[in-house]
Amino acid sequence: xxxxxxxxxxxxxxxxxxxxxxxxxxxxxxxxxxxxxxxxxxxxxxxxxxxxxxxxxxxxxxxxxxxxxxxxxxxxxxxxxxxxxxxxxxxxxxxxxxxxxxxxxxxxxxxxxxxxxxxxxxxxxxxxxxxxxxxxxxxxxxxxxxxxxxxxxxxxxxxxxxxxxxxxxxxxxxxxxxxxxxxxxxxxxxxxxxxxxxxxxxxxxxxxxxxxxxxxxxxxxxxxxxxxxxxxxxxxxxxxxxxxxxxxxxxxxxxxxxxxxxxxxxxxxxxxxxxxxxxxxxxxxxxxxxxxxxxxxxxxxxxxxxxxxxxxxxxxxxxxxxxxxxxxxxxxxxxxxxxxxxxxxxxxxxxxxxxxxxxxxxxxxxxxxxxxxxxxxxxxxxxxxxxxxxxxxxxxxxxxxxxxxxxxxxxxxxxxxxxxxxxxxxxxxxxxxxxxxxxxxxxxxxxxxxxxxxxxxxxxxxxxxxxxxxxxxxxxxxxxxxxxxxxxxxxxxxxxxxxxxxxxxxxxxxxxxxxxxxxxxxxxxxxxxxxxxxxxxxxxxxxxxxxxxxxxxxxxxxxxxxxxxx
Numbered sequence: 001x002x003x004x005x006x007x008x009x010x011x012x013x014x015x016x017x018x019x020x021x022x023x024x025x026x027x028x029x030x031x032x033x034x035x036x037x038x039x040x041x042x043x044x045x046x047x048x049x050x051x052x053x054x055x056x057x058x059x060x061x062x063x064x065x066x067x068x069x070x071x072x073x074x075x076x077x078x079x080x081x082x083x084x085x086x087x088x089x090x091x092x093x094x095x096x097x098x099x100x101x102x103x104x105x106x107x108x109x110x111x112x113x114x115x116x117x118x119x120x121x122x123x124x125x126x127x128x129x130x131x132x133x134x135x136x137x138x139x140x141x142x143x144x145x146x147x148x149x150x151x152x153x154x155x156x157x158x159x160x161x162x163x164x165x166x167x168x169x170x171x172x173x174x175x176x177x178x179x180x181x182x183x184x185x186x187x188x189x190x191x192x193x194x195x196x197x198x199x200x201x202x203x204x205x206x207x208x209x210x211x212x213x214x215x216x217x218x219x220x221x222x223x224x225x226x227x228x229x230x231x232x233x234x235x236x237x238x239x240x241x242x243x244x245x246x247x248x249x250x251x252x253x254x255x256x257x258x259x260x261x262x263x264x265x266x267x268x269x270x271x272x273x274x275x276x277x278x279x280x281x282x283x284x285x286x287x288x289x290x291x292x293x294x295x296x297x298x299x300x301x302x303x304x305x306x307x308x309x310x311x312x313x314x315x316x317x318x319x320x321x322x323x324x325x326x327x328x329x330x331x332x333x334x335x336x337x338x339x340x341x342x343x344x345x346x347x348x349x350x351x352x353x354x355x356x357x358x359x360x361x362x363x364x365x366x367x368x369x370x371x372x373x374x375x376x377x378x379x380x381x382x383x384x385x386x387x388x389x390x391x392x393x394x395x396x397x398x399x400x401x402x403x404x405x406x407x408x409x410x411x412x413x414x415x416x417x418x419x420x421x422x423x424x425x426x427x428x429x430x431x432x433x434x435x436x437x438x439x440x441x442x443x444x445x446x447x448x449x450x451x452x453x454x455x456x457x458x459x460x461x462x463x464x465x466x467x468x469x470x471x472x473x474x475x476x477x478x479x480x481x482x483x484x485x486x487x488x489x490x491x492x493x494x495x496x497x498x499x500x501x502x503x504x505x506x507x508x509x510x511x512x513x514x515x516x517x518x519x520x521x522x523x524x525x526x527x528x529x530x531x532x533x534x535x536x537x538x539x540x541x542x543x544x545x546x547x548x549x550x551x552x553x554x555x556x557x558x559x560x561x562x563x564x565x566x
Contacts, residue, residue, distance in 0.1 A: 019169030022072055022083065023147075026163035028054045032068075038148055039066030048159055050088035050127045055161035057092060061154035068160070069104070069148035076167065078139040082421060083167040085116060086131040091123045092157045098390075099151025099158070101134075105142040112137075116147075119390040121158070129162075133423035177422050181469035185516075186533070188471045189219060194562040195522070195530040195541055203545050210522040210530040211542040216287060218536035218558060219468065220475030221512060222252030224293075224443070225283075226485045227275030234282045241499040242482060243282070249512060253283045253290045254442075254477055256487075259331075260294060261323060262303035273330060280334040287538075291477075292331060293442070294339040294379065295324065296363060299347030309353070316354040321366055328370040337375035339410055339442065340364055345380050345391045361402045368405040379410030379442050384425045389432070396435055409435065410442035413463070414479070414488075417448035420459055422466055429472050438474040441467055445479045445491035446504075453493075456504035460493070464511055481505070541565065 024034035028044040029052050035042065041060040049055040058068055077083070091097055099121070103114040116134040139145060149160065175183075195210050223246060233243035246253070257263050258275040265271055280290050297304055311319055328338070340363050341350070350359045364376055378396055382388040399406060409432055432439055446459045467473045482499060483492035493505035501509060518534035534557055542552040543565050555563050 019084070019166035020076055022076055022165040022167055023070065023163050026087075026165075027052045027161060028056045032056070035068050035070050038069045039063050040068065042068045045159075048090070048092065050090070050129075050159075050161035052161070055088075055090075055159045057157065057159055058149070059093070059157040061156075064152040064154060065150045066154070067149040067151070069146050072145045072147055072165075074139060074142065074145050077136065077145065078142070080136055080167040082133060082135040082424070083165050084131065084169055085134045086129070086162065086164040086166075088127050088129045088161045089119075089121055090125070090127045090159045091121060092159050094153070094156030094158075095123050097121050097151050097153075097156045097158055099149060100387075102148055102150055103137070104146040104148060105137065105139070106144045107141045108143075109141075115387045118387045120394050127161075132427055133421060134165075135421050135424060178465060181465050184469040184471070185465075189468060189516075190518075190533050190535055191557050192560045193532055193534045193539075193557055195565060196562060197524075197528045197530070197543050197565045199528065199543070199545070199550065203550075205524075205526070205528055207546050208524070208528065208550075209544045210524075211544055212518065212520050212522055212532065212534070213540040213542070214517045214519040214535065214537060215540055215554075216251050216538040217512075217516070218538075218556075220252035220289065220440075220477070221250055221464075222254060222291075222475060222477040223250040223481055224254050224256040224477060224479045225279055226480075227255050227258030227279045229485060230282050231275050231278035234278045242485065245481065245494060245499055247286045247288065249481075249509060250478070251288055252475060252477065253279065253288050254293050255279055256293075256480065257303065259292050259327075260303040261296065261308065262305045264327065265323070266305055268305075268307050271326070271330075276331070277334075280331070284334070290335045291375075291377075291442075292327075292335040292338040294342040295327060295367065296320065296341040296350060297347075298341050298344045298349055298360075300349040302342075302347070304349065309349070312353050313355055316350065317356050317359060317362070320350060320354075320359065320363065324363065324366040324370060328367055328374070332371060335374075337377055337408060338367060339377045339379040340367060341378075343380050344378065345388060345395050346382075358402070361399065361404050364399070364404040364406060375407045375438070376405060377408040377410040377440070377442070378406055379412065381412040381414060381443075383411040383432075384428050384441070385413050385415045389428050393431065393434075396432075400435070406437065408438045408440060408474075410440050412443040413441050413445075414443060415446040415459070415463075417446075417455075419455070420446070420463055422462065425463075425466065426470070429470055433472040439472050440474055441476040443479040444476055445486075445488055447488045447491035449490065453503040453505075456491075456493075456502070457507035460504045461507045461511060464508065468516070478508075 031044040039062040040058055042056055042058045044054045045057045046053050100115045100118045105112045114137045117132055121128050199208055229242050233239045255276055283290050308319055341360055367376055380392055383392050448456050467476050480486040481493050483489040483495045486492045493508055494501050516535055522530040524530050536557050538556050540552055540554055543550040551566055553565055
């Protein structure tokens with residue numbers, strides 16, 4: 001068994017001015033110099049090339065892990081967090097090739113492997129150019145590092161050309177990534193608001209001001225909730241610290257477990273909606289919107305009831321249909337969206353057990369037929385926090401080609417304790433945008449081992465700033481916030497019985513309630529017109545005569561607007 005290292009995710013800092021090419025003879029103009037064969041045959045050929053006059057033809061693969069391989073200069077890459085990988089690929093023989101560019105590290109503990117990128121190419125794609133930011137592992141205990149191409153099926157014959165791996169490249173032209181993100185935020189998340197006030201003749205206009213209170217963002221800054229804890233608050237009529245933190249710092253909710261099939265119907269015909277209902281009622285009373293998670297879970301033994309897993313064939317198909325009818329009907333008007341069949345690139349329980357190759361399509365169709373207004377999501381992990389984006393794109397395309405009414409793409413972001421690669425995450429979001437569907441980060445957390453949460457705070461701020469700046473992203477759901485109600489306690493942003501925000505929590509609160517809050521006291525230029533560029537969302541406008549409140553008005557800002565008072 002091969003030993004795989006976790007990928008190290010690094011923020012692009014732009015500390016370098018020029019890049020260094022790591023690959024020797026990546027265009028194969030010098031034949032196969034610099035390259036070796038690992039369980040395959042390869043040759044530089046002139047009968048088809050992407051650039052120059054030659055490309056590398058690879059055939060006679062003996063194993064899926066076989067492929068052309070090159071030893072890299074460890075002295076050049078060992079202190080680098082990552083680089084830019086670029087290459088062109090085409091299928092000379094075969095219909096589809098699912099492949100990876102993989103690093104092989106020789107260490108004192110044996111060989112370890114890191115996938116830099118996983119991709120898929122089809123015969124009708126022709127020459128396909130791929131360029132992506134890639135992340136390196138730590139090389140401190142490696143005696144040698146090699147890069148190779150591997151994939152399946154072994155019968156295919158790919159052509160490869162223009163292989164390049166550049167490290168130390170400046171990625172900050174036009175300002176730092178934070179400056180660029182802030183400029184995008186101002187452009188896509190704000191609008192110009194004008195407030196025109198008409199006051200009684202006996203009031204001095206010089207004393208009139210407008211107090212603008214930012215009540216709620218339009219952009220969903222959400223969290224997963226523990227239904228049992230929220231239910232206690234609803235039934236007691238009083239919000240405890242857990243409920244208070246949720247309502248004060250988030251505007252969108254999802255149930256972590258209470259809406260999964262195993263929680264709702266543990267035994268056939270025995271329904272337990274109490275925790276989910278209570279949470280959704282509680283949220284609606286506080287102006288918080290909600291999404292459903294999840295109608296089905298494709299991975300076996302993941303909160304699918306035992307009685308369901310005992311079914312097969314048409315019995316299972318009927319149970320799936322019945323579940324859609326029951327659940328979509330019950331939560332009608334309470335949620336705006338559903339994750340339909342969670343983590344399909346990591347499991348195929350319903351397809352395998354039912355024998356119905358179209359069962360996944362039917363899940364989407366039945367949910368859409370029951371409520372055409374629902375947003376229906378695919379949802380999976382190892383997309384922005386991993387290397388399985390190509391599989392995900394293929395899954396989405398296949399479902400769309402079958403006619404599945406998909407209306408949103410969910411990406412989970414459960415990051416480990418290493419910094420998040422801004423360039424790489426951005427590239428993945430842009431790639432997924434090809435489907436012209438809303439993209440949500442449906443589950444986000446970052447877990448490190450340092451108890452002071454200083455690095456955690458940096459990553460929280462970086463991630464939210466990036467996501468808020470990308471117009472393709474329509475919402476971010478934090479996967480819990482309290483260490484005593486979190487699947488990864490180190491990823492929580494508040495700690496202890498008193499729910500004290502840690503450094504990461506302080507960073508999140510500062511973004512939401514300070515940097516991205518448009519509350520203000522506005523003056524006018526003598527014409528009683530008050531102007532400000534504000535974040536999209538809900539506001540309370542109060543017209544003041546000194547300390548006296550002349551009146552107030554609630555408004556929602558979703559575009560440039562003029563509001564008249566009274």
